[in-house]
Amino acid sequence: MSNSTLHATYAGASRAAGAQAAALQLLLARTGADRDLALALAQVDITQMKGVLDAAGLQAALAEARAERDITAALAERCRRREAAGVALGATCACGHSAATHASRLVNGARLPCRHTGCGCGDLAFS
Template identity: 45%
Template sequence: MTSGCPAPAPTYAQQQMRAGTIAAGLRHLLHYIQSEPAVGQALALIDTDDLRGPLDGAGLQLLLHEIEAEHDRCAALAERDARRQEAGHLDGAACTCGHSDTLHTRHMTEDDRLPCHRPGCRCHDLIFELR
């Protein structure tokens, strides 16, 4: 059972050990980058502002999952905008099913559709009629 008190601040000796461990890991990584430039090129693509936690397999898998989800969401929104523009509509135009585009999913299905998620709607994709 925890007492609810915050953990004591690390001592300078503990911080020194942690910094030394991180420095050793970075030196090891730099060695691999020098011997295999593709590793350095791959790491250069990663914005460290997006990292939370250790740079280990689990941390990279979590980051990859989050980035792929963001990619999919942005792809769906870009597709929605492109469809709206091709049909000559402004933001918020309704799909042929009558529902606003905001009621359609923000993630494309595996077959590149943006279905309406309003209960009872049989629309299977976001479609705008040409004006």
């Protein structure tokens, strides 16, 4: 590689690292003055995020985190109901359909209605 190519490569890398340093320095200053912001940033799992932390990136990560919260809450509820009824993993609902056929997210905070067309079961129930 020529000297001028190397110079441009190192200069570019230095500018990028400088921009990162400036951004991190700003975050350190702001989080030092704002405990809520510091706690919120400490909660963000950057290994779960792709791309940059701009508004669009934050919106995408927010939507993904909310979906995961809701889907895992529904899975936990399925397991809780299975355990309460004392039934095995493959047990079907009273409507005859599998637990997986029911909503993947809690509806109105507590219900898991059946999604099978025409079923009408309003909430997953093992018996």
